[in-house]
Amino acid sequence: MAQTEExxxxxxxxxxxxxxxFTTDIxxxxxxxxxxxxxxxxxxxxxxxxxxLLEWRLEAFRVWSEMxxxxxxxxxxxxxDLQAISYYxxxxxxxxxxxxxxxxxxxxKTMEKLGISLEEQKRLSGVAVDFVIDSVSVGTSxxxxxxxxxxIFCSLGEAIxxxxxxxxxxxxxxxxxxxxxxAALNSAVFTDGSFxxxxxxxxxxxxxxxxxxxxxKGTGQFERTLIIADEGSYVSYLEGCTAPQRDENQLHAxxxxxxxxxxxxxxxxxxxxxxxxxxxxxGGVFNFVTKRGICHRKSKISWTQVETGxxxxxxxxxxxxxGDDSIGEFFSVAVxxxxxxxxxxxxxxxxxxxxxxxxxxxxxxxxDSQNSYRGLVKILPSAENARNFSVCDSLLMSSxxxxxxxxxxxxxxxxxxxxxxxxxxxxxxxxxxxxxQRGIEEEEAxxxxxxxxxxxxxxxxxxxxxxxxxxxxxxxLEGSVG
Amino acid sequence: xxxxxxxxxQVGEHQILKGLDLEVMPGExxxxxGPNGSGKSTLASVLSGRxxxxxxxxxxxFEGKDLLDLDASDRxxxxxxxxxxxxxxxPGVSNINFMRAALNGKRAHKGLDPIKGKDFLAKVKECGxxxxxxxxxxxxxxxxxxxxxxxxxxxxxQMAMLEPKLAILDETDSGLDIDALRVVSKGVNAxxxxxxxxxxxxxxxxxxxxxxxxxxxxxxxxxxxxxxxPELAMELxxxxxxxx
Numbered sequence: 001m002a003q004t005e006e007x008x009x010x011x012x013x014x015x016x017x018x019x020x021x022f023t024t025d026i027x028x029x030x031x032x033x034x035x036x037x038x039x040x041x042x043x044x045x046x047x048x049x050x051x052x053l054l055e056w057r058l059e060a061f062r063v064w065s066e067m068x069x070x071x072x073x074x075x076x077x078x079x080x081d082l083q084a085i086s087y088y089x090x091x092x093x094x095x096x097x098x099x100x101x102x103x104x105x106x107x108x109k110t111m112e113k114l115g116i117s118l119e120e121q122k123r124l125s126g127v128a129v130d131f132v133i134d135s136v137s138v139g140t141s142x143x144x145x146x147x148x149x150x151x152i153f154c155s156l157g158e159a160i161x162x163x164x165x166x167x168x169x170x171x172x173x174x175x176x177x178x179x180x181x182x183a184a185l186n187s188a189v190f191t192d193g194s195f196x197x198x199x200x201x202x203x204x205x206x207x208x209x210x211x212x213x214x215x216x217k218g219t220g221q222f223e224r225t226l227i228i229a230d231e232g233s234y235v236s237y238l239e240g241c242t243a244p245q246r247d248e249n250q251l252h253a254x255x256x257x258x259x260x261x262x263x264x265x266x267x268x269x270x271x272x273x274x275x276x277x278x279x280x281x282x283g284g285v286f287n288f289v290t291k292r293g294i295c296h297r298k299s300k301i302s303w304t305q306v307e308t309g310x311x312x313x314x315x316x317x318x319x320x321x322x323g324d325d326s327i328g329e330f331f332s333v334a335v336x337x338x339x340x341x342x343x344x345x346x347x348x349x350x351x352x353x354x355x356x357x358x359x360x361x362x363x364x365x366x367x368d369s370q371n372s373y374r375g376l377v378k379i380l381p382s383a384e385n386a387r388n389f390s391v392c393d394s395l396l397m398s399s400x401x402x403x404x405x406x407x408x409x410x411x412x413x414x415x416x417x418x419x420x421x422x423x424x425x426x427x428x429x430x431x432x433x434x435x436x437q438r439g440i441e442e443e444e445a446x447x448x449x450x451x452x453x454x455x456x457x458x459x460x461x462x463x464x465x466x467x468x469x470x471x472x473x474x475x476x477l478e479g480s481v482g
Numbered sequence: 483x484x485x486x487x488x489x490x491x492q493v494g495e496h497q498i499l500k501g502l503d504l505e506v507m508p509g510e511x512x513x514x515x516g517p518n519g520s521g522k523s524t525l526a527s528v529l530s531g532r533x534x535x536x537x538x539x540x541x542x543x544f545e546g547k548d549l550l551d552l553d554a555s556d557r558x559x560x561x562x563x564x565x566x567x568x569x570x571x572x573p574g575v576s577n578i579n580f581m582r583a584a585l586n587g588k589r590a591h592k593g594l595d596p597i598k599g600k601d602f603l604a605k606v607k608e609c610g611x612x613x614x615x616x617x618x619x620x621x622x623x624x625x626x627x628x629x630x631x632x633x634x635x636x637x638x639x640q641m642a643m644l645e646p647k648l649a650i651l652d653e654t655d656s657g658l659d660i661d662a663l664r665v666v667s668k669g670v671n672a673x674x675x676x677x678x679x680x681x682x683x684x685x686x687x688x689x690x691x692x693x694x695x696x697x698x699x700x701x702x703x704x705x706x707x708x709x710x711x712p713e714l715a716m717e718l719x720x721x722x723x724x725x726x
Contacts, residue, residue, distance in 0.1 A: 154703040287510070314570075431572050435580075435584075436553070437530050438580070438587075438640065439584045439644070440555060440583050440589065442555065444583065448579075449575065
């Protein structure tokens with residue numbers, strides 16, 4: 001069990017398909033492309049899931065079958081053929097490469113620029129080295145330490161087997177199956193993801209990460225994450241990876257649910273760098289994600305995201321501020337270049353009294369890309385004295401890109417205070433020239449200016465992530481001034 | 483140091499410099515005066531490599547190199563510094579990080595390793611004291627929310643940090659009160675050495691009371707029309723430009 005689990009995770013990390021035939025049962029364990037109720041049943045059976053979960057998946061499938069793909073977002077694409085996807089693939093052994101020489105040099109160049117160590121480069125690009133053993137042992141001691149505190153951090157698949165009551169109690173409570181087209185699809189066919197539970201009053205002593213140096217990664221096509229912070233607990237959770245992630249799966253439809261119980265705090269940070277496609281946008285990943293958290297009394301959820309990848313990003317990490325005095329935050333930097341399209345933002349739903357939310361969104365558009373901020377601030381009648389403060393800024397790097405802002409404000413309580421600031425500016429030639437005159441080359445100058453622009457958001461990231469994210473911004477915008 | 487021959491430059495269709503000649507030797511301070519629109523700031527922009535301006539004729543040699551062949555950052559790395567008339571704000575980029583990027587860019591150009599943190603900070607302290615630049619200003623975003631005087635002091639601070647061979651001060655005195663003018667001039671004078679040259683562009687003689695030039699040139703209609711010593715500035719102050 002342990003072995004196959006690890007192999008599967010490794011496979012999901014690299015997303016490479018198996019080509020060389022070290023084992024023989026691979027092909028027979030991949031089901032034919034297409035989606036039907038039977039397929040859902042097969043997935044659930046393969047994963048040895050309890051009956052209630054199969055029922056839950058089937059309900060999602062039925063709802064999904066009635067739904068239509070949404071068209072309101074400011075993005076244009078050809079709808080992926082969902083019947084052409086195979087929804088279950090047995091754990092595969094990744095294709096092992098002999099040395100870094102066999103890795104795509106573009107990929108290596110980028111990783112070098114990011115300052116990723118040689119060992120890490122090998123790991124990320126799937127070169128066989130003995131660090132795997134290291135990383136397992138690191139992962140093990142990591143787990144032991146968390147175990148002492150009662151923190152559960154494992155794959156969702158494992159949690160379904162080991163902690164079914166917790167999963168059953170919370171799964172789908174924040175993002176119900178019928179929430180939207182892609183969330184419904186995910187609910188029906190999700191393969192794996194991460195699960196995290198922080199017990200009452202525990203302050204998780206380390207950043208929990210789905211990629212960092214341990215193989216808890218669940219980068220499946222339909223990933224599902226469930227985070228539960230019990231009363232008075234705290235956790236900082238990191239998702240994603242600054243290294244470019246290539247994947248043969250064009251469509252990614254993940255769901256993240258966060259439950260922040262009374263007086264708990266969850267900080268969720270993402271760096272998303274899926275393959276954006278080539279200069280013409282061909283071959284990039286479609287990233288349709290539903291992320292939402294619910295805040296109970298005096299609790300807090302903070303979303304921080306740096307989005308640089310994907311051909312299409314459709315993503316609105318949101319907070320339902322249900323409990324009195326709860327706080328929701330959203331800090332975002334979204335970069336689009338070439339033909340990339342992003343429609344991203346947040347929803348802050350104020351239900352409890354004295355609930356507060358802050359939104360800081362920094363869009364950077366370059367090339368021929370389209371970058372939209374879409375946000376909803378909704379104050380329900382029950383939300384006495386709710387407050388919101390929003391800033392959404394757009395920075396244009398070229399004359400052929402687009403930046404759009406769609407703020408929606410619905411206030412149903414007269415005591416609400418809502419502030420919204422928005423700016424759009426073109427990167428200043430004066431600023432670039434000023435830097436150049438001091439001996440800073442143009443590319444570096446742009447990096448400096450953009451980092452300065454995004455600083456308020458980058459500062460919210462955990463330290464080690466922030467440094468890589470800064471470099472990533474610069475790399476994403478290389479050659480983009482026009 | 484710098485040899486400008488028959489320089490012609492234009493913005494769009496508008497011809498601004500029309501055959502300017504100027505030679506600056508090491509250690510010399512040249513003041514360039516002239517009425518509004520005579521081309522003073524254009525000269526500063528052309529020398530520092532601003533894209534906006536197109537050189538249509540003439541040549542500029544800097545330390546034996548064809549200056550017009552280099553892009554703006556390479557000119558800076560070769561030792562040319564421009565103190566801006568209107569220093570630019572860069573939100574979110576701390577003054578100190580900005581200087582480190584600049585200094586290391588210059589060092590890389592010379593094949594040197596990045597400066598050590600300790601040495602860098604010592605240098606920042608030294609140069610900051612020179613122009614009485616408040617410690618808080620060094621940590622704040624580049625020029626953001628600085629007063630007019632603080633911005634100009636920051637320019638001189640940056641000049642001291644980068645130790646150029648040739649510094650062009652473009653109307654550094656504009657918008658300065660007497661005290662700030664004194665501080666800025668003190669900083670400039672402290673940097674005068676037998677190897678370092680200055681081109682001081684100004685409208686007013688008062689700056690030249692503090693920074694005493696070796697030569698004063700009058701620029702008019704895109705050309706230097708008169709050259710003299712410091713006494714020429716006095717005369718201009720008294721009689722105005724029409725006198726020429």
